[in-house]
Amino acid sequence: MEELHEEKQGKAKKERTPMPEQPAEERIKNFSEVALGYSKEDALAEASRCLSCKDPKCVEGCPVNVDIPGFIKLVSEENFEEAIEKIKATNTLPAICGRVCPQETQCEALCVLGKKGQPVAIGRLERFCADYEREKGVKDPEAMTPTGKKVAVVGSGPAGLTAAADLAKLGHKVTIFESLHKAGGVLSYGIPEFRLPKEIVRQELEYIKKLGVEVKPNYIIGRIKTLDELCDDFDAVFLGTGAGLPNFMGIEGENLNGVYSANEFLTRVNLMKAYDPEYDTMVRHGKHVLVVGGGNVAMDAARSALRLGAEEVSIVYRRGEDEMPARREEIEHAKEEGIIFRLLTNPVHILGDEKFNVTGVECIKMELGEADKSGRRSPVPVEGSEFLVPADVVVIAIGTSPNPIIFKGSEGLEQNKRGTVVADEETGATSKCGVFAGGDVVTGAATVISAMGAGKKSAKAIDEYLKEK
Amino acid sequence: MAYKILEKEEIAPSVHRMIIDAPDIAKAAKAGQFIILRIDERGERVPLTIADFEKETGKVAIIFQEMGKSTKQLAKLSAGDFLEDFVGPLGNPADVRKLGTVILVGGGVGVAPIYPQAKAYRSAGNKVISIIGARNKDLLLLEEEMREASSELYIATDDGSKGQHGFVTDILKKILDSGEKVARVVIVGPPIMMKVGTGVASPYDVEIIVSLNSIMVDGTGMCGGCRVMVDGETKFTCIDGPEFDARKVDFVQLMNRLAMYRGEEAKAVEKYEEECRCGLH
Ligand SMILES: Cc1cc2nc3c(=O)[nH]c(=O)nc-3n(C[C@H](O)[C@H](O)[C@H](O)COP(=O)(O)OP(=O)(O)OC[C@H]3O[C@@H](n4cnc5c(N)ncnc54)[C@H](O)[C@@H]3O)c2cc1C
Ligand SMILES: Cc1cc2nc3c(=O)[nH]c(=O)nc-3n(C[C@H](O)[C@H](O)[C@H](O)COP(=O)(O)OP(=O)(O)OC[C@H]3O[C@@H](n4cnc5c(N)ncnc54)[C@H](O)[C@@H]3O)c2cc1C
Ligand code: SF4
Ligand code: SF4
Ligand code: FES
Numbered sequence: 001m002e003e004l005h006e007e008k009q010g011k012a013k014k015e016r017t018p019m020p021e022q023p024a025e026e027r028i029k030n031f032s033e034v035a036l037g038y039s040k041e042d043a044l045a046e047a048s049r050c051l052s053c054k055d056p057k058c059v060e061g062c063p064v065n066v067d068i069p070g071f072i073k074l075v076s077e078e079n080f081e082e083a084i085e086k087i088k089a090t091n092t093l094p095a096i097c098g099r100v101c102p103q104e105t106q107c108e109a110l111c112v113l114g115k116k117g118q119p120v121a122i123g124r125l126e127r128f129c130a131d132y133e134r135e136k137g138v139k140d141p142e143a144m145t146p147t148g149k150k151v152a153v154v155g156s157g158p159a160g161l162t163a164a165a166d167l168a169k170l171g172h173k174v175t176i177f178e179s180l181h182k183a184g185g186v187l188s189y190g191i192p193e194f195r196l197p198k199e200i201v202r203q204e205l206e207y208i209k210k211l212g213v214e215v216k217p218n219y220i221i222g223r224i225k226t227l228d229e230l231c232d233d234f235d236a237v238f239l240g241t242g243a244g245l246p247n248f249m250g251i252e253g254e255n256l257n258g259v260y261s262a263n264e265f266l267t268r269v270n271l272m273k274a275y276d277p278e279y280d281t282m283v284r285h286g287k288h289v290l291v292v293g294g295g296n297v298a299m300d301a302a303r304s305a306l307r308l309g310a311e312e313v314s315i316v317y318r319r320g321e322d323e324m325p326a327r328r329e330e331i332e333h334a335k336e337e338g339i340i341f342r343l344l345t346n347p348v349h350i351l352g353d354e355k356f357n358v359t360g361v362e363c364i365k366m367e368l369g370e371a372d373k374s375g376r377r378s379p380v381p382v383e384g385s386e387f388l389v390p391a392d393v394v395v396i397a398i399g400t401s402p403n404p405i406i407f408k409g410s411e412g413l414e415q416n417k418r419g420t421v422v423a424d425e426e427t428g429a430t431s432k433c434g435v436f437a438g439g440d441v442v443t444g445a446a447t448v449i450s451a452m453g454a455g456k457k458s459a460k461a462i463d464e465y466l467k468e469k
Numbered sequence: 470m471a472y473k474i475l476e477k478e479e480i481a482p483s484v485h486r487m488i489i490d491a492p493d494i495a496k497a498a499k500a501g502q503f504i505i506l507r508i509d510e511r512g513e514r515v516p517l518t519i520a521d522f523e524k525e526t527g528k529v530a531i532i533f534q535e536m537g538k539s540t541k542q543l544a545k546l547s548a549g550d551f552l553e554d555f556v557g558p559l560g561n562p563a564d565v566r567k568l569g570t571v572i573l574v575g576g577g578v579g580v581a582p583i584y585p586q587a588k589a590y591r592s593a594g595n596k597v598i599s600i601i602g603a604r605n606k607d608l609l610l611l612e613e614e615m616r617e618a619s620s621e622l623y624i625a626t627d628d629g630s631k632g633q634h635g636f637v638t639d640i641l642k643k644i645l646d647s648g649e650k651v652a653r654v655v656i657v658g659p660p661i662m663m664k665v666g667t668g669v670a671s672p673y674d675v676e677i678i679v680s681l682n683s684i685m686v687d688g689t690g691m692c693g694g695c696r697v698m699v700d701g702e703t704k705f706t707c708i709d710g711p712e713f714d715a716r717k718v719d720f721v722q723l724m725n726r727l728a729m730y731r732g733e734e735a736k737a738v739e740k741y742e743e744e745c746r747c748g749l750h
Contacts, residue, residue: 218554278511
């Protein structure tokens with residue numbers, strides 16, 4: 001079958017079409033986007049690689065089941081308008097997902113072309129379609145018939161935004177409550193400009209407002225109003241409050257000046273633009289920066305520190321590169337930019353001077369032991385292998401727990417040990433009547449697309465709940 | 470989203486009181502809580518204690534001292550202007566209960582946060598002994614308000630220009646020594662004052678509470694910038710506090726962390742004042 005396709009299309013290209021990028025030596029001096037996006041020719045070339053499989057495995061790999069062969073076929077026919085419509089039928093934020101989805105473990109991981117060579121660059125094509133639409137100008141949504149029902153959405157990350165958009169399209173009156181001064185969740189405060197331009201997030205928000213959704217920033221549920229009060233005021237509530245409480249390691253010296261959680265460092269840099277001298281935001285510009293962790297958050301912190309002017313940035317991770325949870329592309333980009341990877345290494349102690357400023361980190365070498373329950377081999381310290389890494393800024397990116405304030409003053413919302421909200425996988429229904437939840441607050445730190453998927457499922461379930469109510 | 474400044478008054482040299490139209494916050498606020506404001510899109514997030522609030526009118530009062538760039542810029546705004554952001558109430562409310570006799574100690578601009586607490590402790594049925602202080606009589610805040618809110622009021626100034634010559638902590642010691650049965654001492658002010666006050670009260674059989682002012686960004690537990698050591702454990706001031714058992718607080722670390730951006734702050738003020746001279750602001 002595959003062979004046949006290749007014959008039909010003549011010499012199908014084995015290699016995927018490269019993504020035009022800012023060269024590494026340039027981009028480390030600015031915060032502009034690294035990947036520049038496909039040109040029309042690039043997109044057509046890449047689309048022609050897709051075999052339009054009858055039983056497309058790629059679709060199963062996508063958490064929201066985008067009709068991948070469908071939209072790629074439209075791209076190859078240069079029908080970009082319909083291509084984006086097809087994507088948007090299941091994915092409300094394609095400009096964002098095309099940029100930040102871990103495609104190599106999702107859609108692209110299952111693409112048949114990946115078995116022998118390189119999979120189709122599905123994410124890049126998705127981004128191309130979304131950017132094409134944005135440049136043309138997105139059509140204003142049509143007016144809905146109001147149902148008279150009111151839904152509160154708490155949190156404006158991808159889960160909340162998706163739920164709000166879908167509910168508004170069904171005619172419900174939606175209000176989003178967001179505790180920060182800007183909406184977008186991690187898309188606004190966490191993921192840096194050079195990976196996800198904030199202008200894109202802003203335009204997505206504009207679109208959602210045009211659907212009639214009201215966004216209230218500076219509004220903390222659990223402080224201004226409790227969840228219980230919200231339940232009284234609205235017909236249903238969706239919780240998309242994310243997992244934003246930073247974990248620390250509990251090692252000596254962690255409170256020294258110059259030691260940041262990734263959240264603080266990235267919030268100062270992204271949301272509050274500390275890199276722009278026109279802003280009042282303070283952040284330490286380190287010469288020698290050490291970042292602890294191996295996920296996207298660690299990569300983002302390291303690359304941001306580099307762009308703030310650091311001479312040397314290293315990432316310390318206790319397992320090997322293959323175990324790093326970050327997107328492949330981010331690891332590659334970080335390496336190209338000169339970030340040093342100290343793998344199988346763990347910090348044991350942070351050192352400081354008499355003025356309470358961090359001066360370095362004592363690390364220890366690790367080796368991989370037996371595989372644990374999750375199948376990952378767990379690292380164990382190599383005795384006597386301690387060594388010192390000088391550092392004037394240290395960023396801790398070892399994970400987060402659910403934001404805690406939402407639980408204040410409300411009753412009947414079941415949480416599990418890790419602090420996440422217990423919710424039905426299919427509907428997001430929680431133990432509290434009329435309250436649904438999805439995204440990181442349920443799963444713990446995960447991905448943009450899975451948060452969106454959860455927002456979508458909940459919107460559907462909330463709509464059904466409201467019909468019965 | 471913008472929040473209107475309804476009133477503004479300089480109540481002591483470089484200390485200002487502002488009243489903001491923020492009905493949602495006024496409705497939810499309790500003594501001991503704070504807000505975070507941002508003057509404009511490029512501004513820092515500045516935490517300030519809620520100095521007073523009126524549920525009926527939706528007014529929230531803040532009192533701030535000009536310290537660095539943000540508070541100096543804030544001081545230039547007047548009634549009718551708008552703040553870009555004003556979020557709260559943040560932090561846990563003060564643990565106000567009927568305890569018997571409570572001593573409230575406020576120094577400098579720390580008198581501002583003490584005032585709503587004095588009212589709250591009083592209406593909970595406590596005898597409220599307040600001790601307020603400042604460097605000199607011109608800098609003394611809210612004397613009349615505090616007199617009205619307290620059962621007894623004592624004043625100390627560093628230079629002796631009003632009340633007792635010396636520190637609020639001297640008066641605190643005298644009252645504790647007098648044998649009056651005191652259930653709790655609440656101290657709010659510069660960290661050094663809270664540290665000294667805690668030292669003074671520690672030997673007595675009395676609960677001591679301080680309200681900490683760590684550097685903050687979000688105020689919702691998301692950044693960890695506000696972390697403090699309490700009883701050997703890292704706590705977040707914004708969600709675990711701001712009130713803590715004073716005997717367990719590592720004040721030295723608190724003071725060290727507050728100095729985090731001192732160099733940059735000085736430069737920011739210099740740049741701002743230069744721009745002001747050039748008529749840019
Ligand atoms: C630095 C960084 C990089 C990442 N990179 C990637 C990536 O490349 N690809 C990927 O797929 N995923 C990535 N992720 C993960 C992804 O961003 C998250 O999984 C996703 O954003 C979760 O969405 P959410 O809607 O559940 O929550 P969030 O995006 O966390 O949004 C929650 C929102 O709720 C608000 N909130 C919380 N409590 C309250 C309250 N009580 N009242 C009102 N509002 C409240 C918060 O302020 C926040 O805005 C990254 C995460 C980080 C931190
Ligand atoms: C919970 C809380 C309640 C407070 N209540 C009051 C109040 O009622 N009245 C009042 O005058 N002040 C109060 N403060 C202190 C006030 O927030 C700072 O004075 C203000 O942020 C200084 O900003 P600046 O730019 O003018 O000065 P800067 O030059 O930036 O700083 C001067 C000093 O203020 C402190 N500071 C700086 N940035 C922050 C920050 N983001 N958060 C906290 N402290 C910071 C540091 O110690 C610094 O050295 C409170 C602080 C906290 C955390
Ligand atoms: S949404 Fe993400 S996983 Fe799904 S097709 Fe697009 S890039 Fe792949
Ligand atoms: S993207 Fe890959 S798996 Fe999906 S239809 Fe095309 S060739 Fe087949
Ligand atoms: S201010 Fe960010 S966690 Fe407390």
